Amino acid sequence: DTEVTQTPKHLVMGMTNKKSLKCEQHMGHRAMYWYKQKAKKPPELMFVYSYEKLSINESVPSRFSPECPNSSLLNLHLHALQPEDSALYLCASSHGDGQKDQPQHFGDGTRLSIL
Amino acid sequence: AQSVSQHNHHVILSEAASLELGCNYSYGGTVNLFWYVQYPGQHLQLLLKYFSGDPLVKGIKGFEAEFIKSKFSFNLRKPSVQWSDTAEYFCAVGNSWGKLQFGAGTQVVVTP
Numbered sequence: 001d002t003e004v005t006q007t008p009k010h011l012v013m014g015m016t017n018k019k020s021l022k023c024e025q026h027m028g029h030r031a032m033y034w035y036k037q038k039a040k041k042p043p044e045l046m047f048v049y050s051y052e053k054l055s056i057n058e059s060v061p062s063r064f065s066p067e068c069p070n071s072s073l074l075n076l077h078l079h080a081l082q083p084e085d086s087a088l089y090l091c092a093s094s095h096g097d098g099q100k101d102q103p104q105h106f107g108d109g110t111r112l113s114i115l
Numbered sequence: 116a117q118s119v120s121q122h123n124h125h126v127i128l129s130e131a132a133s134l135e136l137g138c139n140y141s142y143g144g145t146v147n148l149f150w151y152v153q154y155p156g157q158h159l160q161l162l163l164k165y166f167s168g169d170p171l172v173k174g175i176k177g178f179e180a181e182f183i184k185s186k187f188s189f190n191l192r193k194p195s196v197q198w199s200d201t202a203e204y205f206c207a208v209g210n211s212w213g214k215l216q217f218g219a220g221t222q223v224v225v226t227p
Contacts, residue, residue, distance in 0.1 A: 002158045031213055042205055042217035043159070056214060090159070094213065103149055104215060106159040 003027055004107035006091050012113045015081060021110045023074040023091030031096030032074040033104060034066060037088040049074060050096050081114045088112070117142035119208050121218035129226050130198055136191040136221050138206030147209040148189040150180055151217075154202045162204075165189065176200070201225045 004025045013019050023032065031050045035043035048056035049068040063085075065077040074091055088111050092104040122137035140146065150162040163174025170182040180191045189206060206218040 004158075033213070033215075040220075042220050045214060045216075048213050050213065056212065092159075096213070103147075103161045103164050103209075105161075106151075108158045 002105065002107055004091055004093055004105050006089075006107035006110050008110055009108065010111050010113075012115060013078070013081065014115050015083075017081075018077070018079045020078065021076040021089055021091075021112075023076075023093075023107060024072055025093040025105070026072055027093065027105065028071075029093035029095055029105070030071055031094045032068060033092040033094075034064075034074070034076050035090040035092065037090055037109070039087075043090055047076075078112075081112075083114050086112055086114045117146070117208050117210060117214070117216045119206055119216050119218035121206050121221050123221050124219065125222045125224070127224045127226065128196060131195050132225075134191075134193045134196045134200070134223065136204055136206075136223070138189045138191065138218060139187050140189065140206075140208045141187060142208055142210065144210060148180075148182060149207040149209065149215070150174065150178070150189075150191050151205045151207060152202045153205065153220075159205070162191070196223075196225045198225050198227055 007022045034046040037043040046060045047066045052068045063080050067075040088109040090109045091107045094104045118141050120139045148165040151159045152162050153159050162178050163172050165172045165182045173179045178193050204221045207215050209215045
């Protein structure tokens with residue numbers, strides 16, 4: 001079992017809906033990440049939070065809005081998504097201390113389907 | 116910019132055969148190198164990592180990898196595979212800012 005918990009495991013939503021993906025870790029990690037993984041493809045980095053501050057945004061469309069309420073939680077708010085946004089969304093965490101930042105621990109992901 | 120190239124997209128082999136998966140990277144700075152495995156329906160798991168020191172790294176489940184700086188390579192090996200090694204294997208390069216770049220992945224199928 002992974003130590004990074006993601007909810008929900010599956011989500012089906014329409015293009016006009018607003019929903020949120022949640023991620024939680026209790027390993028004391030201070031860096032958290034969102035990745036998008038399409039079928040048969042590697043994970044692609046979306047956002048990095050370091051000490052609850054957004055440090056990397058990989059030019060992600062504004063219909064994806066990350067939030068880090070505290071060091072254990074990471075949310076991804078979704079609004080007006082497109083069918084091509086259907087994918088597995090992975091959360092990860094790591095220690096968050098420069099070169100000691102790696103490795104990243106991954107959650108099981110949320111499989112998102114946009115109708 | 117950093118990039119990662121995995122040589123094989125699909126590998127099929129029999130149990131007890133030896134496995135070697137190639138990985139080459141390009142990055143101008145100090146890199147951290149990883150191999151992750153994704154078993155069917157499961158989350159990404161770290162197999163092994165290289166930060167510095169001994170270039171031959173041993174990981175979980177009998178896997179090892181060798182960092183060859185002059186070749187910008189970090190190939191994964193296992194002397195004798197089992198059916199349970201059927202999975203997708205990803206090589207990844209990390210930089211000091213926390214950005215992890217994955218290779219395209221290699222689907223490994225081990226037949227009984």
